[in-house]
Amino acid sequence: MEPSGSTTSNHTLNSTGGGCQWEVSNKARLCRFLCYGSEADIYTAREEGRASVENAGALLSILQEGRGAEVVEEIKRFTQDGRAVRLGPSFFALALCSQHSDQKTRKAALKAVREVCRDPAHLFSFIQYKKELKECMQCGIWGRAVRTAVSDWYNEQDAMSLAAAVTKCKQREGWSHQDLFRLSHTKPAKDAIALISKYVTKGWKAVQIAYADRENSEEVVKVLSYLEVVEKVKHSCDETEVINLIEEHNLEREQLLTDHLKSKQVWRALLKEMPLHSVLRILGKMTSNKILEPGSSETQTVCDRIQSETALKKAKIHPFSILLASENYKRGQGYQGKTKWEADSNILKAMDAAFYKSFMNVEPVGxxxxxxxxxxxxxxxxxxxxxxxxxxxxxxxxxxxxxxxxxxxxxxxxxxxxxxxxxxxxxxxxxxxxxxxxxxxxxxxxxxxxxxxxxxxxxxxxxxxxxxxxxxxxxxxxxxxxxxxxxxxxxxxxxxxxxxxxxxxxxxxxxxxxxxxxxxxxxxxxxxxxxxxxxxx
Structure with a gap:
């Protein structure tokens, strides 16, 4: 008897390796691993350990059976459909597939890099896992196919989105964009990507010299202007100028200097477009720093955003996440460091309203x-x-x-x-x-x-x-x-x-x-x- 509401793929998952639908097959263990990083039937909340070969036995078994393409499809499903609680295991599994001895598995994995690694942090994580697997799998990292996959990752991006990405997330896990451009021997597919490549590998001065007297396309001009703004804000000590640049070009805090973040006015400018997840995470810090004061227009703006159905729907925030943020804010002090604050009653009311409104984001299972x-x-x-x-x-x-x-x-x-x-x-x-x-x-x-x-x-x-x-x-x-x-x-x-x-x-x-x-x-x-x-x- 097949489980109610199951699909063909679910039936395969149930039946692989045994016949009884309640038997824990290797496919089921793989899916648990992709979901929360363990093949066991235990999920431990907030546990963040690095994935390794030692806890991926089912993944290795499936690969040995020549089912690498099936593994890659599951990795794509878990990262794209919101099934994964933690993404690290998927990047590890993709890295493992990309270094497997079976050519079809390697090819499928590298083809999926662009879909699975959606931002630079994901790509850096994938490359770091490849480095960690290098010794135990006795293979190199930078073969021709990998260089092509990384080059394609950069070349297939929208130029303006890539310019923002490389200036917000410059490096992670010991890797930088400069490393990846250099090691992958990326040949830019269009002029705007070539500009970003030069900026990342040679720096802003080299870009200014190279593009000073050129006839540039509209796209190159846009990217050039954006990078100029990012560089300008990095060297500006003028608070008013920094605020104007943030508001005109939607700059984010990752693109600013630490000194800029000592200014209340700069924080107020950042708040206007800050993602709701980030706002909820730093409410205590902003209250402690007097950026959010009782009765201020900033506090009212934040309250309006927190309980805005449009904002909640766009951020896809779960009611349990709102509850966690609310109780942490109510606590009046951080878990680490000495940051303390007095919770604002209006913010707490807004979060209470947001809790009930956010139930619209929970899709019924039926x-x-x-x-x-x-x-x-x-x-x-x-x-x-x-x-x-x-x-x-x-x-x-x-x-x-x-x-x-x-x-x-x-x-x-x-x-x-x-x-x-x-x-x-x-x-x-x-x-x-x-x-x-x-x-x-x-x-x-x-x-x-x-x-x-x-x-x-x-x-x-x-x-x-x-x-x-x-x-x-x-x-x-x-x-x-x-x-x-x-x-x-x-x-x-x-x-x-x-x-x-x-x-x-x-x-x-x-x-x-x-x-x-x-x-x-x-x-x-x-x-x-x-x-x-x-x-x-």
Whole structure:
């Protein structure tokens, strides 16, 4: 029987290497790796380790079977469709494919560089992974095919976009554009790219001399003017001039000097066009530096942007990301350094409004969910790496599903009892939190929600169990309970066990593809759940 809502590619993913649709095939392990950097059935929130050959066994096995083109297609899907929580594993996998002994695999990987590496930081990461793989794969980095792929990456860019990119992100991971132009022997495909190449490799003075008396095309003139502005701002000590250049040419803070960023007026100019993600990330710093003061026009502008439906939709910000930013701002101090601030009440109100508006950015999966909250222990702990209490986190997670998935049942369970909760789409976060914590605590058993669904004749596609305590207690095996539910309901049920305060745990060593553990919680965890629900990992 094929999973509901599955496609041909999903069927392949289920059936490769075994036959049983719940067996964890190499393809499933590869997809987990591309999603969150591990082939195991455990997602750890906010964990950022570098991908390596040691944790990519399934990827290597698939390549040995001559299925490199299939791997490259999966890499493209995960980086382009928003399936990847972390992009590093995809760049690593692409680098591995680009250095594989099979010619077709190498060719497919290098052809995909332009699609997968969408900005300079991605390209630098890809090249660095190639360098790290050089010894263990006993091959060079800069063969003719790689030089062509890197040259094409630069040549196929829009000239003005490339000019902005090379001046915002000059170097990463030990690589610079100068290195890449030189090592790839890039021959510019058009005059405007040739101009950027000269600027990157020879510097601005060489460009001025070379282009002073030329008859230049319209595109070259535009790029030349833009680079002139970037150079002008780098050498300007005049605050008014810097502000004018920022406003006229949409310059960003990466293109300014550190000294410029000591000016409140410069920050105010940057704020006007700053991406919303960046605004949310530095609210505390801007409040601390008095750039955002109570009742000021700048504060009002920021409040308007934060709660603008157009801005939220354009930035595709998830409600859980807004909640994280809001709680961090409310905290009044950074996690590192000595930066402190007094949270502005108007900014907090704007973020509260943005939280509810941003639910429009959550695309429904269209599955049947049970979100069950373990209330056996106090939900007053804090989710590691955040300022959010586990009670508020659990309420926010239930709201994401209650507001966006038509078939969602919210349960609270403890002491042998399961209580359906009336967390509804029109509730506020505070109301949802109260609804969850009003149930008395006691000992817990994580199989109870599955048993409840079976006994009440409710077919469930995905069970999401949220607990403060990562040490699972069972009267029966969760896998056995899940299997029974699959048999009695006919549903292809999956189970996500989420320890909100956990920094590393597992249900058990299982070979069932329908089980997944989550340690802690962050916006990436919701992507992982979504991928599991859609048979993508």
């Amino acid at each position: 599955k049947r969910f049970v979100v069950a909250v373990d209330v056996s222990t106090s939900l007053s702990s804090v989710v590691p790496g955040t300022s959010i209490s586990t009670a508020v986190a659990a309420a926010a997670i239930t709201m994401v599903f209650a507001r966006t998935e038509a078939d969602t049942q919210v349960l609270a369970y403890s002491e042998g009892a399961v209580v359906p909760c009336s967390v509804t789409a029109d509730m506020t976060l505070a109301e949802a939190t109260v609804e969850l914590v009003k149930i008395p605590s006691g000992s817990t058993d994580c199989t109870l929600p599955i048993t409840w669904a079976s006994e009440n004749g409710k077919a469930v596609d995905v069970f999401i169990l949220l607990t403060n305590n990562p040490l699972w207690v069972f009267t029966a095996s969760p896998l056995e309970s899940l299997k029974k539910h699959r048999q009695t309901s006919g549903a292809n049920s999956k189970l996500v066990m989420c320890g909100l305060t956990s920094i590393g745990h597992a249900i058990a060593d299982t070979e069932d593809r329908g089980l997944l553990s989550i340690c802690g919680f962050d916006p990436g965890a919701l992507t992982v759940i979504r991928n599991l629900a859609q048979d993508l990992i």
